[in-house]
Amino acid sequence: MRRALRLAPLAxxxxxxxxxxxxxxGQRSWxxxxxxxxxxxxxxxxxxxxxxxxxxxxxxxxxxxxxxxxYVVLYTGYAAFxxxxxxxxxxxxxxxxxxxAGSEVKVEGAGPYPIRIMERDGRLGLLVEGxxxxxxxxxxxxxxxxxxxEITALRxxxxxxxxxxxxxxxxxxxxxxxxxxxxSDSITDGSAVYRDGGHGAFTAANGRSLSPxxxxxxxxxxxxxxxxxxxxRAPFLEVLxxxxxxxxxxxxxxxxxxxxxxxxxxxxxxxxxxxxxxYAFPAFMAALLWQGLLNTDHGFVNVVLLGGAHVPWxxxxxxxxxxxxxxxxxxxxxxxxxxxxxxxxxxxPTLSEAAQMDGAGPWRVLRAIKLPLLLASTAPVxxxxxxxxxxxxxxxxxxxxxxxxxxxxPVDVGSTDLLISxxxxxxxxxxxxxxxxxxxxxxxxxxxxxxxxxxxxxxxRRLEAA
Numbered sequence: 001m002r003r004a005l006r007l008a009p010l011a012x013x014x015x016x017x018x019x020x021x022x023x024x025x026g027q028r029s030w031x032x033x034x035x036x037x038x039x040x041x042x043x044x045x046x047x048x049x050x051x052x053x054x055x056x057x058x059x060x061x062x063x064x065x066x067x068x069x070x071y072v073v074l075y076t077g078y079a080a081f082x083x084x085x086x087x088x089x090x091x092x093x094x095x096x097x098x099x100x101a102g103s104e105v106k107v108e109g110a111g112p113y114p115i116r117i118m119e120r121d122g123r124l125g126l127l128v129e130g131x132x133x134x135x136x137x138x139x140x141x142x143x144x145x146x147x148x149x150e151i152t153a154l155r156x157x158x159x160x161x162x163x164x165x166x167x168x169x170x171x172x173x174x175x176x177x178x179x180x181x182x183x184s185d186s187i188t189d190g191s192a193v194y195r196d197g198g199h200g201a202f203t204a205a206n207g208r209s210l211s212p213x214x215x216x217x218x219x220x221x222x223x224x225x226x227x228x229x230x231x232x233r234a235p236f237l238e239v240l241x242x243x244x245x246x247x248x249x250x251x252x253x254x255x256x257x258x259x260x261x262x263x264x265x266x267x268x269x270x271x272x273x274x275x276x277x278x279y280a281f282p283a284f285m286a287a288l289l290w291q292g293l294l295n296t297d298h299g300f301v302n303v304v305l306l307g308g309a310h311v312p313w314x315x316x317x318x319x320x321x322x323x324x325x326x327x328x329x330x331x332x333x334x335x336x337x338x339x340x341x342x343x344x345x346x347x348x349p350t351l352s353e354a355a356q357m358d359g360a361g362p363w364r365v366l367r368a369i370k371l372p373l374l375l376a377s378t379a380p381v382x383x384x385x386x387x388x389x390x391x392x393x394x395x396x397x398x399x400x401x402x403x404x405x406x407x408x409x410p411v412d413v414g415s416t417d418l419l420i421s422x423x424x425x426x427x428x429x430x431x432x433x434x435x436x437x438x439x440x441x442x443x444x445x446x447x448x449x450x451x452x453x454x455x456x457x458x459x460x461r462r463l464e465a466a
Contacts, residue, residue, distance in 0.1 A: 010047050014040065039063070073446075080222055080439035083200045086432050087212045092196075095214040096180055099187060099202070103178040107161060110173035117144055117151055117168050126156045126163055126171055144168045178210075222440035231410035236422070236441070243418045246325060247389040251382055253329045258336025259374070262344055263366070279334030287398035290327045315404050317415035324416050328395050332385070343377045344370065379460030386456065387449050391420045419445050 017040040024033040043063075046055045082088075090098075118125045118136035124147070125136060144151060148168070156163040161175035178189050187194045187202050187210060194202035194210050201213035226236055265271045278286065293300045294313040302309050313323045347370055355365045396402055402417035402425065412425045419441060427438035 010044065013043060076439045076442055079436055080443050081217055081219060082215055082436045083213070083218050083221075084215050084436040084439075085434040088200050088215050089435075090212065090214055092214040095202075095212050096187070098212050099210050100176045100178055100180060101155070103176045103189075104162065104164075104174040105177055107173045107175055110159075110161075112170035112172050113163075115163075115165060115169065115171045117165075119143075124150055124154055126154065126165060128163075128171070218436070222437045223444075225437065226440060226444065232437075235406065235409040235411055235413040239413060239417050239419055239422050242321070242416075243390060246321075246328075246392075246418060247386050249325055250328050250332060250389040250392070251386050253325070254332040254336045254385075255340070255378075255382060257329065257333040258338075259340045261333070261337050262340040266341075266344070275334050275337055277334075278330055279338070281331075283331050284394045284398050286331050287327060287395050290323075290330075291399050294323055314400055317404055320400050320404060320416050324395060324399055327399055328389070328392065331395065332389075336385075339378055339381055340374065343374050346377065347373050376460070380457065383453055383456035383460065387453055390418070390449055390452075391445065392418065393420045393424065396421045397424070 017036060020036050021033060021040075024030075024036065043059060046052045046059050114129045116127045116129070117139045118127045119139055120136045124139075127136065127138070139147070151168050152164075152166060154165070156171075158173060161173045163171045164174055165171040178187050180187050185196050192204045192206070192208075194204050194208075197203045198216070199213075199218070200216040201209040201211070203209045226232055261275060265275070291314070294302075296302060296310055296312050296315065299313070301313070302311055312319060314320050351369050351373075352365050355369055360368065396416055396418055400414070400416045402414035402421045404416075405412070405414045412429055413422055417425070423438045423441045423445070426434050426441065
């Protein structure tokens with residue numbers, strides 16, 4: 001009985017894996033099929049073995065690491081070298097079918113015809129009244145409503161065109177105004193010829209392209225576009241500079257305030273406990289709260305503290321940056337306070353006493369003894385905090401949404417946008433989503449953070465050695 005209970009989770013995993021393998025096989029995603037199959041075999045080998053005890057504990061963490069970290073990083077790197085985005089998110093065959101379907105126009109005098117929606121072996125069909133339908137059964141009204149999306153997408157070849165229905169009751173004949181020639185791999189509309197130019201779209205000689213296109217490998221084009229396209233380079237560099245300033249000042253100010261309070265409130269347990277509340281409050285909720293407090297017309301800061309002033313804290317570019325920075329410091333300083341309090345308590349008091357006996361004052365003791373030892377122990381935390389603030393999406397998105405918007409920029413970018421919020425807007429925020437370009441900027445962010453973190457950890461090791 002115990003063995004059956006232990007094997008039950010494995011049986012559930014195998015059932016889900018089998019369902020996934022069948023689905024991937026139907027979609028012909030063979031590399032994902034092979035990966036899922038190999039993972040399933042490995043999991044069964046580990047948990048059915050009596051010897052692989054350590055692997056049984058390591059396997060879940062390794063699996064989650066591969067799925068949520070390694071796969072995401074690798075796919076981001078792959079997408080950065082493609083034109084993946086709106087209008088370029090499918091295969092070439094899908095694009096051809098969509099282009100031809102989009103060019104269909106109704107044939108004059110050909111309909112509407114009364115029809116019935118039929119089904120056989122899971123497939124749908126249209127039955128024009130008066131024609132035989134052996135082996136097909138008509139759908140009931142409830143089934144038609146439930147499968148409305150399939151019905152409106154249904155195309156039935158008829159007399160050189162296709163029959164389509166919008167209501168499931170009548171259909172009309174449509175013919176495409178464009179024609180695809182497989183031999184020349186081109187699409188014509190009678191006056192222009194559109195060919196595959198190698199950039200994931202059918203393009204005419206005058207430069208006009210048909211939509212949608214398809215996903216293709218474009219090499220380093222997205223990276224070069226970030227640094228060479230005048231419409232993207234200037235906003236990107238401005239956001240890059242502000243991101244460095246925001247991350248650096250956030251760390252410096254929150255660490256300085258946390259250290260000062262740790263020194264001032266040493267021994268005052270009640271006050272130290274009260275300072276934990278901003279850190280215990282969820283950061284995204286704190287940002288939303290401050291958004292209301294800083295409201296120009298009705299916010300507590302303007303109405304109560306400033307006596308009814310109309311200071312545009314979140315609509316003026318420089319005041320918005322100041323507001324974002326101060327709110328982030330308000331959220332982060334309790335954490336630094338805790339870190340500094342623990343680090344100061346870990347310093348042996350005999351060092352301070354020996355310095356005082358040699359005539360050193362409080363400031364001298366802090367600068368020459370406590371601060372170097374404090375930095376040696378907190379340097380890794382400061383580096384990690386810098387990396388976190390470099391990608392601090394929550395505060396920016398919840399407080400200002402990246403705004404106020406820079407109307408002179410050709411892309412959707414605001415005065416308080418960080419690189420991470422710029423990536424979000426490129427990928428999801430605008431009318432035209434450019435996932436490939438967003439992935440390229442993500443790779444740039446990863447490279448910058450990796451370089452800064454490496455330099456910071458090297459500096460931390462030197463402080464520890466000193």
